[in-house]
């Protein structure tokens with residue numbers, strides 16, 4: 001992989017690359033739409049991700065080329081004129097990180113040539129954009145010896161996504177992509193950023209990723225709408241109770257104060273956030289106790305709550321998950337990520353995976369009219385420099 005990418009870099013930029021970097025995608029095992037409500041999440045990094053080969057330039061330009069968007073050619077970005085431009089498409093994520101790195105006072109001594117290649121399916125909700133952002137932050141730190149910690153890179157990347165691209169995401173995706181560890185999920189408290197690594201041992205079962213392949217158009221605006229609903233409900237609750245975020249509420253407290261939320265739709269959103277946060281904590285304990293049956297049951301409950309109360313699933317994700325539930329080897333299944341399309345995950349007993357895929361494929365294709373895709377998730381490392389196939 002590294003050798004092939006080096007060669008391609010040479011073909012595009014007519015010089016040798018200096019180093020290769022990798023940044024993963026992610027799946028979230030449980031804890032959806034809790035990360036901007038001060039709650040818990042439980043994601044892991046996957047071995048699918050984004051690669052980059054880089055070399056330094058003598059001027060202040062970044063020349064960006066992606067093997068995934070060859071038709072766009074080389075995109076020339078002037079470090080002194082960083083502005084969002086719809087035409088530049090994927091390069092806006094790169095520009096956002098460059099912009100905020102400089103804004104925070106870090107000097108970029110020169111430009112770079114960067115060749116990118118990703119094997120995360122695009123727009124599948126496995127965080128290809130956060131993967132790219134954290135990748136760029138990691139490259140800048142390494143090549144220019146910037147005094148940035150991984151947490152700084154994570155925060156800069158989230159800022160780029162929020163304020164440069166306009167997607168008001170929480171911190172989960174950038175965090176797991178920067179901090180992921182092979183074979184482990186991270187139990188992250190998004191209010192304090194306290195986190196622990198939990199080994200993911202599923203006995204004789206694996207995580208199957210199921211891609212709806214639905215083209216997601218309005219995802220960002222729908223996502224921002226959910227976030228605004230939560231913020232509005234929080235401001236109403238804060239008039240009668242002292243809390244910082246929705247996930248501060250215990251279940252009994254929610255029951256008591258729910259009528260202060262005047263809009264019934266917003267009430268449902270809050271119920272999801274509060275109960276999902278409780279489910280994540282239970283799920284982490286279940287996994288630590290090797291109780292994957294309980295873990296699977298909590299995943300199923302999470303999906304139902306996202307379908308009924310948070311309303312971010314849609315017929316494609318529901319069809320995948322509901323048909324996964326019908327299979328004898330399924331331990332649990334739910335959508336993962338923002339929703340509205342993208343991917344779902346299922347924990348499936350290894351010996352039944354082939355039958356599982358066939359049955360879910362058949363049902364989905366019949367109902368939806370096009371084919372889903374399946375990948376077996378393997379839990380990998382966070383972003384870093386690649387040397388001899390290993391992340392440093």
Ligand code: GLA
Pocket residue numbers: 031032033034035036169170171172173337338339
């Ligand atoms: C997207 C966002 C995350 C998180 C999830 C939903 O992936 O980027 O911050 O909010 O949706 O859990």
